[in-house]
Amino acid sequence: MKPPLPFIDLAAQRQKLGKRIDERIKTVLDHGSYLMGPEIEILEQVLVGRSGRRHCISCASGTDALQMAMMALGVGPGDRVIVPDFTFIATAEAVRLVGAQPVFADIDAMSYCLSLDSVESIFEDDDSTIVGVITVDLFGHPSQSRQIEDLAGSRGAWLIVDAAQSFGATRGGESCLAPGVMSTTSFYPSKPLGGYGDGGAIFCDDDGLAGDLRSIRVHGSGEVAGSHDRLGITGRLDTIQAAVLLTKLEVFDQELECRQKIASRFGQALGESIRVPSVEDGATSVWAQYTVEVDDRDEIRQFLNEVGIPTCVFYPRRVSTNLPYRSFELAPDGVPVAERATSRVMSLPMHPYLTDSDQDRIVSELLQALEN
Template identity: 40%
Template sequence: MQIDFANLKIQHKLYQEEIEGAIIKVARDCNFIMGAQIDELERKLEEFTGSKYAITCSSGTDALLLAMMALDIQPDDEIITTPFTFFATAETIAFLKAKPVFVDIDERTYNIDPKKIEEKITSKTKAIIPVSLYGQPCDMDEINEIAKKYNLKVIVDGAQSFGSTYKGISDSNLGDISCTSFFPAKPLGCYGDGGAVFTNDEKLANKIKSLRLHGQSIRYHHQYIGMGGRLDTIQAAVLNVKLKYYPKDLKLRQDVAVKYTKALNAKNIETPFVKEDRTSAWAQYSIRVKNRDELQTKLQNLGIPTAVHYPMPLHVQECFKYLNLKEGDFPISERVSKEIMSLPMNPYVTDEEVEYIVGNLVKEIQC
């Protein structure tokens, strides 16, 4: 059996006629930049999330940049975040010459531990960036309470969690600004790079819209130093089609996660922990194993692809040497990074595939 990790081909075949028709329309209309499909998508994203303002952009990375630029983050400002995340979370902080300040994670959820945030706050702290890792929102009540106490802003990095909920609230409504990614392998992915920024603050929304267009609101009149951060119209056209089916895809992802969990629990293998007051978008289904490299090779030889999200915490990355951090500073992140392994996760993993994956996984673990 050869298993596809993300199964993007199956999804395209399911919606092929609609998606290709939408792409051809953009090509024939030649409205490649800020075409009508952009506004259509933003209105649909607002309806889906309940957020007052959805602003599409060129990637999840640029969504984070736009959020921080809108909050006027300056060199030497400090932003608290997690070292156990994709590189872009801290990269964007450093790109603006601000300082990423890391806080270790909760060992069960793998999200930032709010109990460890307050001790890292200084007079230079301006914001907190919690990351909804693998699709599950963080402990947002506790984080927002800390932010309010110290007059900090909260930017939710929801690159993996679009469509998840926290206490019945969309993950796009959990901070002052929330960001997401539409990278192809994300739960809602386009056919290239793409992202979005969400806020309920009209002033911030208008500034973000200007920043993504080189800081202009009137052509050739620049109020801010901005960036070329627009979403391509073709990507918006793809997303307009896929968003229609996204609730169904989220349900199918949840069904796959339940099947994995039931099968793995029956074999006494620890499974992902999602708190009862929230839902996950299941961007990844990640378990922890010993002898990971050897196990991955054995599974690959059996036609079972796996992935590691993420093998090296950010505080030990070479580019962050200037922070003077070292191995041992964030022990939970370091321990998890050595053991975490993601299994194939997409809406189309079959019962037969789950049985094959789990059966061979257990057999190889026990060898």
Template identity: 40%
Template sequence: MKFLDLAKQQKTIEKHLRFNLDKVLSESKFIMGPEVKKLESSLAEYTKASYCISCSSGTDALTLSLLALDIGIGDIVFCPSFTFPATAESILMVGATPVFVDVGKNTYNICYKNLLNAIEKCKKEKLRIKAIMPVDLYGLPANYNKINAIAKSFNLHVIADGAQSFGGIFRKNKVGNLTEITTTSFFPAKPLGCYGDGGAIFTRSLDIKEKLESLRAHGKGKGKYDINYMGMNARLDTIQAAVLLSKLEIFDWEIKERNRIAKIYSNELKSSFHIPEIPKDSVSAWAQYTIQSSKRDKVMSFLKDKNIPVMIYYPKPMHQQPAYKGFLLNKDLSKSSELSNNVFSIPIHPYLTDLEVEYIIENLKKANNLFL
């Protein structure tokens, strides 16, 4: 059993994948080849976003978005503490300052009350607040109605970190079309992943789209050597676009399978573990199925002895990381600390067999009974 089985996925798309890769090799347009534009068009159509701009990674997608909004030195950006380092890292990379916000224990997403408190604290200290960067943790879109309303009332930008949630839905709208700017990652372990690093940005604004296209290519203007902005080398490789186009063919089926397995997990485990909460108006992309236990280490050890792979996302929140010890304007982050001690993730990829799912559930129940 594998935590994520990319080999089985590759066999499913092998014919289409080889055709796409052979085409790239034959045409030798390895940078900004036609597959890149085709992918951007396909992703925009899939999400119903106005524009999609591909780039070299999910981290670069966040950094480029901040640059496109002219966010930099002296600016405050709010983001969750319970997240992957790339979220806060991108804020620091442009010279801005992250202010960490706590998350909800049931959805793992940003806590709106804590966000409002952090905003008021910053305003009281007359700091220059500029943006909110919510994270759709484990694949569940945050409540963008609430986030967009808060942003509007304080004149803030919203950059959604949808690295784990591409394919998710909030109130009938897909991730990529829920707010001002959405980023995603195509890291191999993500719901839609390539065979290396990759990312994309979705926006409704033509001005932002054109600026992002410039920024990802060294800030160039109409001419190759006309430099309008201080940019980056952050283009998506053509060969990765070809991989993603192949995977996009089966993506809806994979999301349905992830949700089918998640429903089985939730029904079977709800009396034994603290399971993730999915609001009625949302569909998760289920990048991870993450549960909570105060006996996490013992449960994980038991599962590993049964050859069931498990992972911890994330063992330490950002506000406890040494690199971020100087960014503690908001210290009310108790849920982030608690979750980092209790969460663990079990396999949920679309290629799990029903027998494997039953085996995972059976041993989780055994572990729970053993360590009560």
């Protein structure tokens, strides 16, 4: 194996980062603008610069971001929205929260992202009330968002990119946040850009839409002080979270490089023994998760757990098998790829500060588990 990451003293960097975050939080505590403080606008400007979009509207979570995006588009009862059946629940949940119906599509076997063919088959079957499609950049890998946006557009439907897991990923030289009428992300603590609590953001290019989103974020507040022009929510990002995120953004690119190197090492060491994730040509992943596929998942997880290596299963069941979603339709050809993934995927520990010896131990114990 190659010597890992000799150019960064990871422990020192982590300690310095923690100290800078503490200082920046202290600044917020001193000025006392806990909501919509100056750090919010600074963060939004920095995120605009990284997204290739004209506007960034920070908000309280990635789920709120999706819900607010659909509220701004006027999505509601009678509308159907295509979502993947293999994703975190929030993608479909946001559709239900605005009163619309999810239509569950299959995923691509290589990337685990929404399948273009499956989306097409849903449109072919009955496109009458489909108003939009939400792609999800699963595990940090960007979806085929531009192709899906073109397909949706040809049917008069919009695209929203759920980039909750992929902030920083690119495809075709552009940010994964660039396609669609809007894109959304999450700053949940375990995300590649994670805060010290919940947080999210919406990205768009349209000035009118951006204004509506800023209003929805604060109970539909109107131009005239004290007026409310539309329905809204308590959707603001806390200023303290903005302060944390601004500090983490200072090292974000370096952290992505670390994730990339760890993913390459895992791939080289494990690729001949199990199915490891791959990245499509022209795309970059941010490795929110390093997800492999194995046959005897329960046994392997148990073995790893016993030797102190935690693993997670994202996701053990399809979204549409959960109680609130069971009555909604699936793609005409079903969702066999999503179904297969639920029984095989397993995510290994992945974060930028995984030491060399941690990585070696994960690899050797997993190889051992596979031999048993």
